[in-house]
Amino acid sequence: MAKHNSEGKVAVVTGAAQGIGRAYALRLAEEGFAIALADIAESSETARQISAAGGAAESFRVDVSDESSVSQLRGDVLATLGRCDVLVNNAGVYPFQLWDEIEYADWRQLISVNLDSMFLMAKAFTPGMRERRWGRVINQASDVFGIVIKGVAHYTASKGGVIGFTRALATELGDQGVTVNAIAPGLTRTPGTMSRQPDPHSVEDPEEMVAFAQGQAIPRVEQPEDLAGVLAFLASEDASFVTGQTIWVDGGLVRV
Template sequence: MPDRINDRPMTRRHEGRTAVITGAAGGIGRAYAVRLAAEGAAVAVLDRADGAAVVKEIHDAGGRAIAVHVDLTDAASVAAAQEEVAEQLGAADILVNNAGIYPNQPFESITFEQWRAVFTLNVDALFHTAKAFVPGMRERGWGRIVNMTSNSVGMVIPGFSHYVSSKMAAIGLTRGLATDLADAGITVNAIAPSLVRTATTEAGPAELFEMVPQLQAIRRVQVPEDLTGMLSFLVSDAAAFVTGQTLFVDGGLIRS
């Protein structure tokens, strides 16, 4: 786990906080977990996959983390995960909804079951985690929620109708929660990346890695670490007056 960014030492800005990150066994979620742990947070790696490797990486660097197996599409499983986090790390201060799926297929071939599968993980799971973790944040009068959306909501690529629809819904939920939870000292924001190189995205259409960077102002493929600075800011005290926003961290593809 790195302790420096761009040759500058990391701060311990999240010391004493407990962060819950979904889909953190690999990819973007892993990068988030490593960054927040390096900055002092105790991290719960929530995933249906085995998060032991990420936990070991954090432990080896002197951080604190646990892996919690969870089915984010099931409210009872998420509630059980919340109890496990509270028992082992304390009540969650930070919730990062990173888990998601992004199948690519023409609209005509999408069945309703496939449509619902995308919404069940990309949207319904955000509802389940908020219901589970918000009460503790409200009780303490402080909380940070970050939902992952996508810059595809601003420039749709063919074959992603269900994915883009779900990510627009995530933005709507972000704005709604920001409004409903502000009185409790809880901020809610969304991060919209470009196409990020991970083991999962590399299994998709290879031509996207050639096409997408050419549309960005910064013409290289995005990697998970490009997102960690924005996340660290949004879940910090420095972002106390930032809520209901969707931040495009995409190399300037969406120039709004």
């Protein structure tokens, strides 16, 4: 696979310990980026897989919703890897709560992790991109913003905010060599989504995921690797004229 002029460049991936974040980190390492693995959990397994494939990665513990923790991450990444060229804002939470069950504390916690974190991370790492006049910010949205289901009012609101923030930040940074885009996955089989199933270790696709898949143009359950190619494109030189966009990667459940 040809690398997209990524030698010497660094990508920071949040939520990199497992699931979609791990798939993103592995793919960007394959493309030649050194990877800063940022997660509130331990990312050693992701780092091990990258190292085994011949890539370079460093692990950092961070609470992306906390300003001081993000500031510490910025200092650690710059001290260790020297720069950030690609920022992947993937970390997020996705609880299922009916409207009557959501308390204000639940709302604030979810918004802080899913949306406030993107503001903090962009504030931390885009200044260097602007100085070098090259950078990529890639935010994780969700196709839930394009469908109607109960039990995710706070989550849907946060992902609508991500799409709005992506468009606005693209406008702010477009004349400085920095693109900003979002990826909107569908319901994806990850350790996080499987943890909500009766048998989280099952090798069979859960009924909930199969039901969602039946509404897709491509009727199979989404896997983290289904998203990695779009991420690699958005991080590459080939996407230098693509900004402010939300790309729906959900097998055609949302068709816009």
